[in-house]
Amino acid sequence: MKALVTGGGGFIGSSLVGPLLENGDAVTCLDISSFDRLTPLAGKPKLRLVQGDVLDGRLIDELVGESDFVFHFAAVVGVDEYLRQPANVLDVNILGTRNVFHACLKHGRPILFASSSEAYGKSEGDLDEAADRRYGNTANTRWCYAVSKAAGETYAVALARQGLKFVAVRYFNVYGPLLDAPGSGRVVSKFVGCIRDKKPLPLVDGGEAVRCLCYIDDAAAATLGLSRRLAAGDEAVTNRAFNVGRREPVSMRDLARMMIDLSGHREGVAERPGRDFFGAGFEEIPYRMPDLEAIKNVLGFEAKVDLATGLAKVLGHWGLLDPAYESGNAATSVRRAIIPFVRPYFEPTPELAGAIQQSLRSGRVTNAGPLAKRFETALAEYLEAPHVALVSSASNGLLLALRALDLGAGAAVLPAFTYISTLSAVVHAGLKPIFCDIDPRRWTMSPAHLDEILSREPDVKAVLPVNVYGVPPDLERIAAAAERVNAVLVYDNAHGFGTETNSRRIAAEPTVEIFGLHATKVFPSVEGGLMVSRDDRLLDEARRLSNHGLASDPLDSTPGFNAKMSDLHAAVGLNTLKTFPQALERRRAYAERLRRVLSEETTARYEVQEIPEGVRPNHQNLAALCRFSPKAGIEETIAAFLAHGVEARRYFWPPLHQLRLYRNRDSLPQTDEACKQLLCLPLHNRMEEETLRRVEEAIRRVGRRFAP
Template identity: 30%
Template sequence: MSTSKPIYVTQPDLPPLDDLIPMLEQIWDSRILTNGGPFHQQLEDALCEYLGVPYISLFANGTIALVTAIRALGITGEVITTPYSFVATAHALLWNDLTPVFVDIEPTTLNLDPAKIEAAITPQTTAILPVHCYGNPCDVEAIEDIADRHSLQVVYDAAHAFGVKCHCGSILNHGDLSVLSFHATKVFNTLEGGAIVCQDADTKRYIDQLKNFGFTSETTVVETGINGKMNEFNAAVGLLQLQHVDPAIEHRETIDVAYRQGLKDIPGIRCHSPSEPTRSNYSYFPIFVEDDYPLTRDQLYDKLKANGINGRRYFYPLITEFTMYWDLEDSVPADLSVAKDVAERVICLPIYSELSIDKVKSIVKQIVSI
């Protein structure tokens, strides 16, 4: 089967253009393009309500938000984090002159293994940077217990976790700060964008100062800040996207079910099935190619691609295999055996709100036919 048009691992949701044009006209009329304009403020308020969080600060992208979150907490020394993530997670630490300490992941959730976190703590450790991988919640209670006992701060990379809920409500309310990405590939996007979720007004005020060069007034700069502000166009897109995100997530769930049904009896293909959160966002659909499948992971990846199906080996390679992390003591593959094995078996299959179930079945058929 060769598709007439390639199927990519994701496709950005976009709001109806007719709905966006009146908002653009408002921007043109007001000439307010950035610096916390009306759409920016409306989106912050709307997201707080939708996500069930007390305070949120919008950013130009998720990476700048993560860099700023780490800076806002004054983190120093060593930070324990995962090797199984997008490289921006660890890069944000290097940008803050911090030392990443990589520990292995759990084989089920693919999130940081709490037992490995505790074993990696040294006198130089000041924080933990976990990732809700694929939007699946970390063991937040175990991580909080470790952080409390060792006086560590916790910043969650929640780039995948928009709208995800655990047993006690929004997953974003855990940790000292949680950081979101609104990149075009995410369940909720503002084309480019990101945000920091915090729990009190003083922290939000400080974060907002940091993302605006450190200004507190027209003539006063109190911090070495950065320009991390979201502009009015991205905020307007976000306000419209928020109106359509629930149906998008519902269709993603339908795709998730179809994949699981189609692949459940295929020897050598394992679907990622962690414990279910109270509410998932179905950000990704990873499968793992085991030894009893006729092809290796890379052979299956190439076979699908040759037939117009563009999955992604996400996350491969591990962050520790990039050159800037090679010389770290904890980058040894033997100490990261679970993450290494997962990275060499994973393929994320296409999933997005406009992907038809017929196309999902054609993808499954390709995997089954082999």
């Protein structure tokens, strides 16, 4: 094959030349700048270097006509260039691309051309190839590159109707040793320059922007794979765009920290305002990550080089790698961002932004606004629930339920192994708390201990079982016990949205149950709670109490609370509900995978939570008993996980009966024993393969350290 590579002296273009030559292809490289990156290939008989400009239509026509396949990489790139010479960016990236496209159409040549993640403009989050785009003010030249790449893609689609065969590749932050000269160009190169010159690494606007970096070898492999399929006429890649990258998100602050660790750099970092660093007009994209399902499905491609290894290669090339990492152990030794045990995920879509903007414009942002009503209806449909009521939090939902039931003086039984909000609701409803022990395997309220409590406590008005980490208690036995003493069953199901028992999403036994919609929950609306009951009068009373206790006749009003959900939170919830089924299935898959790893270790190391038959939990949290912790120490166990970059958290801790207010009042041996050993490990609605592997490795290493 005779291949033409425009921009063949550039970073990605030059990376293709060696593999093409090794494949026996003849390669013509066109570039207006130097071919320094191709110096190692100088003199190769099938390599031809042409100094020229893609704006030269005659030259492009000639070179395309002589070739069988075209790789179009010629472009002006880099934030510095967008702001300094926008006209040149537009000319080269639009008019030059037009020349190449028309020559390919004229001569019937297939073309792979380089687009960019910048083509997504200001759009944030997980970006698939069909995602909508938003661009900034046209008076701001910062967006000229993004617009030029989008124009190129649109032009290709238009010419495809006339017969052009193309594939567009949207690269997400490709890096490598030859990206730019140290100190210039893009972020990795700028950091390399600072390390070389012994200067602080600049953190623009706090370094909070998150990107996914892809090592050049992986990007080149994906590019060549797509080119071969296009050259063969494969319809699966023809006239399509593909994201190319690696899903290993990193903030610029954490990127700087990794490069500091790998190099032994001592000058640290320096905060710099973006407009001072890049110049007037700079705008940052806070969070950008590629959806890579398309290229995985078509090519089976997944990037192999992890970020720590790739950065070590870059620093090693420039002689800046700390000798401690020269043995190739960067991936396992360098400090990386801590994986938190809880990490909320939202989908900041244009539709969500539009809904919030419309709500703000209308002024209807609270007091049972239209979005809250829509959200309430949508949740009732999802849960197949007869009656529901939205409130500001699950904590307030519990309190409102107990107050609406008007139980009078008496006691309430609840597990000590729960969050303090369960206790708060009981106390603020005027009830005396009695703590119940837990089942040793399920970690939920023990029906046997409940029976014992009810047999000796004459004034129990309510029983409050709690869903623990997504696993429900034995509600059938608990309900029967409560019924024998005429106590109401109020189910604290804050952890349970998405859990199914015998294919049901709500429980049949309780008088009322309350779900949590807090940011840390499986289904988040930032803040919020949901009350579910078959008694619509109970929910009506809870709504009245949540609105300051106001009655339809003001003279019938009683003291209440302000516990309404705002329309802004409802907008987030409605948006979350759209993709919740997919998020729940991902979370279940992650949990099952990590539970297998825990279970494969010996029982002297870990024991996972028992899941009853007929239950499909939402896996609100991933918990395990660390059997070695009583001897090794729970804090030492937490520190060991942290040393591997994994946060392990005691949750629920402390158990409520150990609060000084109630200490030495109740004997709960199963709760005490569990709390000596139980830790929650990271589990999120979205986890990258690299993250899962790090958690798995930490589980194995910590367990084998303390229980060989």
